[in-house]
Amino acid sequence: MGxxxxxxxFYDKEASCAEDQIKCLKKQLLQLQQNIKxxxxxxxQNPELQKLVTENTKLKHRLTILKRAIASLSHxxxxxxxxxxxxxxxxxxxxxxxxxxxxxxxxTDAPVVxxxxxxxxxxxxxxxxxxxxxxxxxxxxxxxxxxxxxxKIVENVSPHELVDKLEVAGPGFINVFVSKAFGLRNLSxxxxxxxxxxxxxxxxxxxxxSSPNIAKEMHVGHLRSTIIGDTICRLLEFLGHDVLRIxxxxxxxxxxxxxxxxxxEKFPDYLSKAPPISDLQAFYKESKKRFDxxxxxxxxxxxxxxxxxxxxxxxxxxxxxxxxxxxxxxxxIYDRLDVKLIERGESFYQSRMNDIVKELEAGGYxxxxxxxxxxxxxxxxxxxPFTVVKSxxxxxxxxxxxxxxxxxxxxEKGDWLIYVTDAGQxxxxxxxxxxxxxxxxxxxxxxxxxxxxxxxxxxxKKKFKTRSGDTVRLIDLLEEGLKRALDKLKEKGRDxxxxxxxxxxxxxxxxxxxxxxxxLSHNRHHEYVFSFxxxxxxxxxxxxxxxxxxTRIRSIARTANFDDKKIEDVAKxxxxxxxxxxxxxxxxVLLKFPEELDKVTKDLCPxxxxxxxxxxxxxxxxxxxxxxxxxxxxxxxxxxxxxxxILLAEATARVMAKCLDILGLKPVAKM
Ligand SMILES: NC(=[NH2+])NCCC[C@H](N)C(=O)O
Numbered sequence: 001m002g003x004x005x006x007x008x009x010f011y012d013k014e015a016s017c018a019e020d021q022i023k024c025l026k027k028q029l030l031q032l033q034q035n036i037k038x039x040x041x042x043x044x045q046n047p048e049l050q051k052l053v054t055e056n057t058k059l060k061h062r063l064t065i066l067k068r069a070i071a072s073l074s075h076x077x078x079x080x081x082x083x084x085x086x087x088x089x090x091x092x093x094x095x096x097x098x099x100x101x102x103x104x105x106x107x108t109d110a111p112v113v114x115x116x117x118x119x120x121x122x123x124x125x126x127x128x129x130x131x132x133x134x135x136x137x138x139x140x141x142x143x144x145x146x147x148x149x150x151x152k153i154v155e156n157v158s159p160h161e162l163v164d165k166l167e168v169a170g171p172g173f174i175n176v177f178v179s180k181a182f183g184l185r186n187l188s189x190x191x192x193x194x195x196x197x198x199x200x201x202x203x204x205x206x207x208x209x210s211s212p213n214i215a216k217e218m219h220v221g222h223l224r225s226t227i228i229g230d231t232i233c234r235l236l237e238f239l240g241h242d243v244l245r246i247x248x249x250x251x252x253x254x255x256x257x258x259x260x261x262x263x264x265e266k267f268p269d270y271l272s273k274a275p276p277i278s279d280l281q282a283f284y285k286e287s288k289k290r291f292d293x294x295x296x297x298x299x300x301x302x303x304x305x306x307x308x309x310x311x312x313x314x315x316x317x318x319x320x321x322x323x324x325x326x327x328x329x330x331x332x333i334y335d336r337l338d339v340k341l342i343e344r345g346e347s348f349y350q351s352r353m354n355d356i357v358k359e360l361e362a363g364g365y366x367x368x369x370x371x372x373x374x375x376x377x378x379x380x381x382x383x384x385p386f387t388v389v390k391s392x393x394x395x396x397x398x399x400x401x402x403x404x405x406x407x408x409x410x411x412e413k414g415d416w417l418i419y420v421t422d423a424g425q426x427x428x429x430x431x432x433x434x435x436x437x438x439x440x441x442x443x444x445x446x447x448x449x450x451x452x453x454x455x456x457x458x459x460x461k462k463k464f465k466t467r468s469g470d471t472v473r474l475i476d477l478l479e480e481g482l483k484r485a486l487d488k489l490k491e492k493g494r495d496x497x498x499x500x501x502x503x504x505x506x507x508x509x510x511x512x513x514x515x516x517x518x519x520l521s522h523n524r525h526h527e528y529v530f531s532f533x534x535x536x537x538x539x540x541x542x543x544x545x546x547x548x549x550x551t552r553i554r555s556i557a558r559t560a561n562f563d564d565k566k567i568e569d570v571a572k573x574x575x576x577x578x579x580x581x582x583x584x585x586x587x588x589v590l591l592k593f594p595e596e597l598d599k600v601t602k603d604l605c606p607x608x609x610x611x612x613x614x615x616x617x618x619x620x621x622x623x624x625x626x627x628x629x630x631x632x633x634x635x636x637x638x639x640x641x642x643x644x645x646i647l648l649a650e651a652t653a654r655v656m657a658k659c660l661d662i663l664g665l666k667p668v669a670k671m
């Protein structure tokens with residue numbers, strides 16, 4: 001046998017030996033998997049395995065403890081920041097997390113379940129982990145009662161300023177009572193440093209909102225996107241993030257071919273004299289009619305798109321003229337609603353679309369589909385592919401969003417991308433994110449959200465339309481809101497009391513406030529019925545109720561003749577009063593502010609915040625009904641002022657003001 005043969009046979013043997021080992025390991029693995037499935041890992045047969053499993057459990061456990069320690073360390077460093085309110089839920093998660101790890105060292109990743117208590121008798125928060133942990137023990141063949149576990153957890157909770165008292169109740173609930181000292185210290189930061197959220201890691205967030213289309217109607221769907229998107233931006237800005245508010249207007253579609261050619265043919269001197277196209281919708285309809293009926297025109301329109309997209313100066317000029325008309329109309333709406341946006345429409349991405357198409361092509365991602373170039377996300381999930389290039393070589397909405405996501409990640413260095421559109425575009429964004437992951441653009445450290453919302457219905461529960469069946473013009477809608485708000489104010493006789501200027505401010509505050517709030521207070525996933533009558537009611541969770549409630553709270557300090565300066569002084573010399581049951585109840589609602597913000601940050605559903613601000617208003621009424629702040633005698637002279645309560649009322653007003661501000665509502669001093 002030659003040297004080569006010998007070597008070959010040696011490696012042959014090695015290989016078959018390795019193969020045997022693999023087979024053996026596979027068998028063991030299979031056995032193990034089977035055992036795990038049957039939840040009866042019989043390690044007693046194999047002491048080696050048993051050792052490994054124990055070792056593994058210990059390691060995992062140490063890892064959990066370490067992770068929690070790191071989290072609590074980094075948190076306690078920031079939470080010692082005495083200039084901000086703290087998130088109670090988060091603190092409880094941490095201290096109970098640590099206590100549970102110590103109490104149940106034999107369980108890895110034991111569940112830490114902390115909820116708000118729905119009955120003050122049972123404390124303010126509850127830890128409900130013991131029941132679940134008892135079940136886990138049961139599966140492991142150990143019988144431990146939830147109550148025993150709960151007691152053990154309580155023994156292991158290290159003392160914290162937040163916790164006044166812990167109580168084991170019922171089958172094994174742990175009731176947590178928040179301490180007044182903690183409450184007082186937290187609420188006092190409102191006077192020393194203003195209403196501030198707990199610290200968040202600053203992120204670069206790109207929010208795509210509003211995004212109407214040039215020359216087409218800006219409809220209620222765009223209004224929803226504007227309102228919901230604006231609130232999300234306001235929230236994230238308040239949390240200290242760096243937010244880029246992008247208005248991705250549709251300014252580059254094929255409709256421009258027909259619009260421009262129609263403009264050129266109807267107003268040949270458009271380059272020197274501004275064409276009368278202020279009614280752009282009518283102009284759009286005219287050109288669309290020609291486009292549909294006249295084959296020749298259609299051809300010229302298609303050629304027009306090509307000219308525009310290749311940058312022909314005359315076409316660009318015409319395009320700008322048309323865009324400007326729409327732009328001005330949009331701006332009127334944004335100004336009225338006080339929404340700030342950066343316009344960056346589809347046209348911005350023209351060259352970037354060329355680039356991304358080239359990249360996808362080079363990466364071998366594109367498939368030919370009857371002349372179209374398509375790209376799949378996950379082929380197995382039943383969705384259709386993206387059309388990246390049409391058969392005529394043009395790009396699509398899909399292509400433009402591939403460019404937006406790349407631009408926002410690569411150029412804007414976004415840590416978090418948010419797209420606010422109607423729910424009908426859900427699949428589009430689902431596929432977009434899949435593709436972005438597939439090409440390595442979207443990585444795990446970047447958060448992306450499509451924020452969908454349901455359709456707006458009329459009171460007849462059908463699609464929101466005017467009586468004649470046309471889409472409702474937003475400007476008309478806002479005008480009607482103004483008219484109805486004024487009627488409401490007059491009905492209450494406010495026109496007799498307020499100055500014309502005050503009346504106008506109240507009218508605008510109510511009109512725009514109620515339109516925004518009606519939208520925001522509904523779970524955005526559902527459709528909602530647009531009803532001026534409902535939104536202008538002054539009872540229940542409406543903007544009108546809240547704006548009135550807020551003004552009333554603000555006026556309390558005024559009755560005591562306290563101005564801002566005086567309140568600052570009082571805040572230095574007195575403490576917020578928390579003794580009365582209703583005072584403490586109100587205070588605890590205010591203390592929830594950080595966790596309410598956190599909730600909205602997680603699921604981007606603003607209705608949580610609406611429910612919260614409503615809770616503040618109703619709890620305040622309860623407090624005010626049983627606790628006097630300013631006492632006057634029969635002649636109206638002040639006989640007693642309760643400084644601590646005025647401070648509590650003022651703290652309430654400030655938290656409420658912050659919530660209203662995030663919701664885009666503008667309270668006025670008098671209404
Ligand atoms: N990047 C985006 N796709 N943003 C949303 C655009 C919305 C689109 N213009 C429409 O009216 O439906």
